[in-house]
Amino acid sequence: MMSTTSLVLTALLLLVPIMISYKERLYIAKDLIVAAVRAVIQLVIIGYMLEFVFKLETTWIVLGLILVIMINAAANTIKRASSIMKHVFWISFAAIMSGAMISLGGVLLTGAISMKPNELIPIAGMVGSNGMIAINLSYQNLDRIFTKETPAIEAKLSLGAEPILAAKDAIRESIKVAIVPTIDSVKTYGLVSIPGMMTGLIIAGVPPLEAIKFQLMVVFIHTTATIISAFVSTYLSYRQFFNHRHQLIQINKEL
Numbered sequence: 334m335m336s337t338t339s340l341v342l343t344a345l346l347l348l349v350p351i352m353i354s355y356k357e358r359l360y361i362a363k364d365l366i367v368a369a370v371r372a373v374i375q376l377v378i379i380g381y382m383l384e385f386v387f388k389l390e391t392t393w394i395v396l397g398l399i400l401v402i403m404i405n406a407a408a409n410t411i412k413r414a415s416s417i418m419k420h421v422f423w424i425s426f427a428a429i430m431s432g433a434m435i436s437l438g439g440v441l442l443t444g445a446i447s448m449k450p451n452e453l454i455p456i457a458g459m460v461g462s463n464g465m466i467a468i469n470l471s472y473q474n475l476d477r478i479f480t481k482e483t484p485a486i487e488a489k490l491s492l493g494a495e496p497i498l499a500a501k502d503a504i505r506e507s508i509k510v511a512i513v514p515t516i517d518s519v520k521t522y523g524l525v526s527i528p529g530m531m532t533g534l535i536i537a538g539v540p541p542l543e544a545i546k547f548q549l550m551v552v553f554i555h556t557t558a559t560i561i562s563a564f565v566s567t568y569l570s571y572r573q574f575f576n577h578r579h580q581l582i583q584i585n586k587e588l
Contacts, residue, residue, distance in 0.1 A: 432558030
């Protein structure tokens with residue numbers, strides 16, 4: 334059992350990146366401190382909430398908390414979208430929920446996990462987080478491609494291509510960019526890193542082989558959810574870069 338004193342002393346490790354930031358003039362010390370403080374506050378709040386929810390074991394409360402997680406994940410994608418995109422929140426929410434429903438629904442049906450709060454909520458949080466990251470990458474790449482490769486896309490349109498065909502390369506690349514980090518991290522499990530969930534279970538005293546089974550389940554869940562989220566968000570987003578006359582909308586970038 335970790336003591337609060339040990340945890341506080343561990344936080345002093347953050348002084349190292351803060352000093353590096355100061356010495357190299359990276360100007361990230363403030364962001365790092367704010368991020369750390371926010372993490373502490375948010376995790377303490379969610380810790381008390383989870384203790385309350387775990388004791389109740391009420392299905393509608395569990396589903397409500399999962400919905401809150403997905404809403405927050407979708408809201409955190411808005412700032413990454415192109416300035417011309419509309420309804421970003423709803424697109425992201427639909428994408429994250431699609432990935433969550435398919436992946437979580439699958440493991441519930443197989444009996445790998447149950448509707449118990451201590452099983453479903455942490456995994457739902459992983460799904461929402463990974464989906465959010467993938468969607469952010471997809472949005473950023475779409476914005477980059479439609480900004481940098483305007484002539485190539487317009488050339489396809491001038492030859493009579495529909496927006497879906499003119500944007501096909503952009504769609505494919507954006508989906509790939511969104512899911513490559515997930516695939517690369519999965520490739521290194523066991524060779525380069527021991528994943529977080531497995532590490533936590535082992536530290537908690539769970540036998541390694543049992544911890545591996547849970548970790549593999551999480552890998553299957555979040556990989557599936559991430560790919561689905563990236564796929565849905567990209568296909569729901571690309572059309573907004575064209576107007577009703579199938580013309581490419583020019584993206585104004587601040588200099």
